Amino acid sequence: MSEQQAGGPPIGGVGQRGLLNGWVLETDGLTKQFGQLTAVDNLSIRLQPGEVLGFLGPNGSGKSTTVGMILGLVRPTRGVVKIAGKANHEHPEVVSQTTGAIIENPAFYPYMSGRDNLKALAIAAGNVPDTRIDDLLKLVNMTERAGSKYKTYSLGMKQRLGIAATLVTDPAIVILDEPTNGLDPAGQREIRSIIPRLAEEGHAVLLASHMLHEVEQVSDRVAIIRRGKMLQEGRVGDLLASGGYIExxxxxxxxxxxxxxxxRQPWVERVEAREAGLHVSAPADSGSAINRALVEAGIYAGQIATQRNTLEDLFLELTEPTESDAAGGEVQA
Ligand SMILES: Nc1ncnc2c1ncn2[C@@H]1O[C@H](COP(=O)(O)OP(=O)(O)OP(=O)(O)O)[C@@H](O)[C@H]1O
Ligand SMILES: [Mg+2]
Structure with a gap:
């Protein structure tokens, strides 16, 4: 991840994450059937501290059902969820000890301020240092409005306070299911700017979303699912490295x-002719070699530009509806 943003508060460590190493979250063969429908199909995902895993799939592909099983709210048909090495159905306490999640609008007291709401949560959790509330308010850019009543907050502010609330107990795992739903572009950007900071602070972040550019911008790795099945998983850079071209x-x-x-060039994999040019698959740094080969053939290129694959290209390629797909599968870029 990039360097920590200047001016950000250090998020202290009251949670359990210092004790953990390796995968903090593992699902193994996780499957959920609702009657005939297999909503989640043999899904294995892994998450380690300090990374953001983008959990990407079209509407109805099983993201929230998976999150529900991780949190112990939905009982798997098959498979197991392990949190900090413990199966969550055998050790239900491990979920509340290690995991903070925003799955729906969190419950806050409408007539209390944002700060007092967080304080109430801290008192309920116990063992939370006083300075933590102010640090969290700063992290989610709510310091200025921290004294206003919750009911006066915009949707974006409520969502940001919700993220702060999940962090009160300093959970090892932070689960965000569509955290920017319903927010305007500025509100989405604010949430997006918070997510990498959570990873920098050592949290393991699972970001379920169908918003491709959101996931691309903030994730270290992505897992792409469709109809409950894993289609592809890997580091964002690796997934995007294949499929780019030079225009x-x-x-x-x-x-x-x-x-x-x-x-004729041995380093050129593929050449596709276009109306006023070519798309060439070749190493991304072959610009000058391409130029030289063309000049040697007496041709002067107007422009040579590397076009990176985007997550959207990859996603659409992978999740393109097949004939067996029912209606739906909308994707928002
Ligand atoms: N309690 C339930 N009973 C029956 N079917 C369900 C239930 N919960 C979810 N489903 C179905 O399981 C499938 C996966 O739903 P899920 O909510 O997990 O998808 P999602 O990827 O989170 O979608 P979205 O992007 O719209 O939030 C859908 O077809 C949904 O209708
Ligand atoms: Mg969902």
């Missing part, structure tokens, strides 16, 4: 000759 503009009457010249 070359040449005069339309030179496209053929340029394609021929580049096809």
């Amino acid at each position: 070359i503009s040449v005069a339309p009457n030179e496209v053929g000759a340029a394609a021929e010249a580049l096809s």
